[in-house]
Amino acid sequence: MAQRERVTTERMDRDAVSAAWPGLADPAHDSQRLFRQILGAMSEPGTLATLAVPAPPSDALGAALWGVVLTLCDLETRVWVAADLDSPALRQALAFHTGARITDDPASADFALLTHDAFDPQTPFAPGSDTYPDRATTLLVVVERLANAGPSMLSGPGIETIRALDIGDSPGCRALMDRLAANRASFPQGLDMIFGCGARLAAVPRSTRVRRADAKEVN
């Protein structure tokens, strides 16, 4: 009897989680569609995509990054969650929808969920090694805004000439772009970032050269 009660409670919890934190209605086709948008964003850095994903209850994360999590995370991945996004509901939803393991160690994370406010350049995310640069953390970052304007100019693979990207003016946003600019010096080691703002998404991988239009080029 006691066991049955526990099962019932668990099921109620699960139903509550899936209702509050929606998954993909048609996992095979929805994740394929989302992946192609993410692949497009990563292969053409700075281009903006709008992801059709059911919005999570927490505005802090945003639909686009929740879509990335649902598309890419599973029980083979470790996810690091910054304190300002962390909540029991998010942890439960991650476990329920993806089975991903939450880690406290940023260096062992495949994906890191954070907001621009919480970005600290000192956080030791994995940059990969020179022999295995692919073993690096992908940062999924909530940013202030996403627009193809502003002071940050991107060039390199995936960009025909040059592309402007504006993620916001906060100290965190500036630190993120500075961190991306520093990728070149350590290439092939580096951090790849996917930015989300509501349902909008853009990506900047480590291969991209980032410079501020108002700054001199530093090599």
Add this chain to the structure above:
Amino acid sequence: MNGYNFAYLDEQTKRMIRRALLKAVAIPGYQVPFGGREMPMPYGWGTGGVQVTASILGADDILKVIDQGADDTTNAVSIRHFFQRVAGVETTTATTAADVIQTRHRIPETPLRAGQILVFQVPIPEPLRFIEPSEQETRLMHALEEYGVMHVKLYEDIARYGHIATTYAYPVKVDERYVMDPSPIPKFDNPKLDGNPALMLFGAGREKRLYAIPPYTRVESLDFEDHPFEIQRWEHACALCGSDHSYLDEVITDDQGGRMFVCSDTDYCQSRRGEVA
């Protein structure tokens, strides 16, 4: 098709390959290891390319499959049928109509456009493998950007034959960093790798490696100042469409030494002849 997930692979496998593809795109030319699955076809028949295609393909995509440029050879026909059965996708032979093109050893003559994805089947992804058999060593050589041996290999051609005799799988440098094997495409196709608006993905099934060239990426073929990179040229034009600028196959027509040269890209040749309805 009943009993199989969409596009054959299970979702867990697709996610693993998708994560590897994103890293491959982020580090152009670097070979990302992945958990290659056994596919219902033998190694050497494009299992790497098939796994990449299965991981990116959507129900709305139009797929084209070519083998040495031709849509109607065994490998191309069987892979096309495979995806028709397991994904129910529409297929085409027209380069311009395709969203995803899986290819064995050619890049189509018709220029690719932005948004298209070209998936290469790769037998041996490591360009340094015939020089250095150890994976640990070649990995270290890539890490240290130690590519001198590759130039020595090309120089040995010059010493022996007076010119660079490598005609296919001609090594390239991607975005001034990684030396990469472009798969056994003829070196005729190498210039098409440079600054191409399409995304190019490479899959090696037996060796379990993925790599990528994002759109508009600088790709240089290795050469020397006094022996610059050159592509093949023919004295003939295509016997069917008259093209004097496409890659030609030599076809033996009888046992009296008769032969003709025809375009290896069948779609290109046919559309030039106005045969595409």
